[in-house]
Amino acid sequence: MKSVTIKDVAKAASVSNSTVSRALSGSPEISEETRERVLRVCKELNYTVNTVARSMVVRSTRLLGLILTSVNNPFMSELAYHIDRQARARGYNIILCNSSRDTEMERELFELMLGRQVDGIILAPAGPGSYESLRPYLGRIPSVFIGENLREAPESYVSVDNFRGAEMGVEYLYRLGHRNILYFGRRRNSVTHQLRADGYASACARLGLTPMYCNNTFSSTSIKYGYQLAKQAFSEERKYTAIFASTDTNALGVMQAAEEAGIRIPEDLSLLGFDNIRDSSLPRIELTTIEQPKKMLASIALDTLLDKIQNELSGYSHRIVSPTIIERSSCRAIKQ
Amino acid sequence: MKSVTIKDVAKAASVSNSTVSRALSGSPEISEETRERVLRVCKELNYTVNTVARSMVVRSTRLLGLILTSVNNPFMSELAYHIDRQARARGYNIILCNSSRDTEMERELFELMLGRQVDGIILAPAGPGSYESLRPYLGRIPSVFIGENLREAPESYVSVDNFRGAEMGVEYLYRLGHRNILYFGRRRNSVTHQLRADGYASACARLGLTPMYCNNTFSSTSIKYGYQLAKQAFSEERKYTAIFASTDTNALGVMQAAEEAGIRIPEDLSLLGFDNIRDSSLPRIELTTIEQPKKMLASIALDTLLDKIQNELSGYSHRIVSPTIIERSSCRAIKQ
C-alpha cells in the first residue's frame, strides 16, 4: 500500500517536484504543455495528493470539528447533515464527535480537535458549564456555538429565539381558547430551557394567565423521561386544558402516557411541542409544535465560522433566528 | 494564533526536541526527572501536540472515513453514533460524509478520504453500482462495507441477514393466521432489497402462500414514497390481510395512508416493518418490525476495519448477523 508521491510523478515526467506541484495547483507560472504532460503522468500513476502533507505547509487542514451532544438525536442529526453538505460544497470536511452531554468529554474533544489542527469548530454545548470548561481554548481557534446555552459568553453563537418561541406557543394556545396551560418539563440546568420557561411566564403574565409548571427532575430530555413525568402528572387532577411541552421528545412522552391513561389528544387535552423534530410529523403523531429552522441554523453557523476563518475576524456575533409555529393536529380550539 | 511547538517547549526546558517527544509519548528511555520537568513546561506553555505533523512521520492519522448515504436517516445516524463512540474509545476519530446515494459523489468522497490519508473507510454503499465505481481505489486502503449491496464483491462487509429477516417476517405473520400477505415496496436497484424480496418469496413458497407485490417505482425509500404507493394500493381492492413493508419508513407511509383511508391497523390490516428505526417504537406508532441490530453492526464493522488496519490483513470477511423480531402492536392474530 505504498502510495505514489509527487516525487514519483516528477521523476516519471522528468520535471522537478515544484513543477508537479504547480501543475496540480493550477498555477499560471507553467507552460500549458508541461502541465498537460504532468497531469497525464499523474493519471497514469494514479497519483492522489497527500492532503496531510499539504496541510502542514499551507497551515490549513480544511477540516472542521463538529462536536454534538449526540448525532443519535433527530435534531442534531439533521443539523449534522446540513452542516456536512454545505461544508463540503465549500471545500471542507467534518470531523464528527459526540460529547454525550458530558462537559469533561466535551473539553477533551475540543482539545483533540485543536491537536488535529481543524480550521474551526462548531459546537452544540453540553450545558451552561461548557463555557468555563472550554474557556482556555476558545482564543486559540475560530468557533461557533449552536444554541443559547452560552449566550452570556463573549463568543459567537447562533440559535433560535427560545424566549420568543415559548411566547408564541402560549399566544397560540390562548387564541384557541385555552386559559389554563401547563408548562411541562421545565429544566433548570440549561439556559435554553430557562429561556423557554421565561418566555412562557412572560406571555402568561401579559395575557393574565396563571403559570403552572411540571418540572423535569431528570438531567436531560427524552421520550422516556417525558413519559415518566407525565405518568406522574396524570395521576393527579388535571387543572389545565393544554400542555406546552418544553421539547418534542417530552411531548412524545406525554402522548404515550396519555394513551395509556385514556386521555385523548387533542379531544381531552391539547399538546404543543418545541423543536419540530422529524418524528413530530409522523402519521398518528401529528404534533403541533414550535419549529427550530435546522437548515438555517446550520447555514448560519457555517457562514459565521467560515467568515471568521477566512477573514481572521476576532470579534463575536450573536445570531438569533425566529421560530415559527407548525400547526398539525395535537391542539384544538375550545370554548371558554 | 501562532501555536506552541515542540521546539518552544524544548527551548524553555533546555532539552532537545527528541527529549520532549519522548516525554510526551511516554517512552521509557528518559529519566523520570526530566520527563516531569518537560511535562510541566508543556502545561505552562499550553502546548498541544500537532497531530498532523505526527501523522506524517508515523504514517497513520488515526482518522477513519465514514461515508453514509445520509446521516439524516435514523438508521444511519444511529450507526454513526455507535461507530463514533467506539472508534473514539480506540483512539480514532471519524470524518463523516454523506453521499446522498449518488454513486459519483460517493466515488469523489472516497478519493477525498484517500487524500486525507485516513487509516480506513467504513462505507454504506449508495447502491449495487458502488463496487464498480469504487473498485480502482479499493486495493489502496482498508475498507468495510455496511449492508449487502456489495455481497458479490470480494470485499469485507457486515450486514444483517436480509433474506432470513424477510423469511422470519412471513413466518411470523403466518403464525398469526395470515395467508394473504402483500410485500410492499419491493425495489430492484438494491441488492439488500432484492434479498428481502427473495426471502419473502422463499417463505411464501415453503408455506404454500401466493406472493403478492407492490413495487416501489421510486429510486429510494421514504415515508413520503411509502405514502404515495400505499395511497395508490388502497384505491384498489385489498386481497390481503397483512402488509409486510420492505422498510420501516415505508411502513410509516402505509400507516399514514391507512389513517386517511379509514383502514385501522391492526384491526383491519396487520402491518410489519423492517429495520426497527427509532420512530417505530414511538407511542401511537408501535410498529412490529424486523430489527437490524445497529449497535452490533457498528461494532463488527469497526472491529473488522481495525483488525485489517492493525494486522495489515489483505483478505476480506463477510459477517452476517441475525435479525430478530420486535413485537409491538401493528400486527394481530386472525382466524382463518
Added chain:
DNA sequence: TTGAAAGCGCTAACAA
C-alpha cells in the same frame, strides 16, 4: 518557465 532548497512539526535512527 523551471529547478534547488528550505521548512511546516514531528518521530526515529543512530551516536554520544
Added chain:
DNA sequence: TTGTTAGCGCTTTCAA
C-alpha cells in the same frame, strides 16, 4: 539517558 540528524510529502521562496 540525551542529542543530532534525517526525513515524512508537500508548497514556496529565490535563483537561474
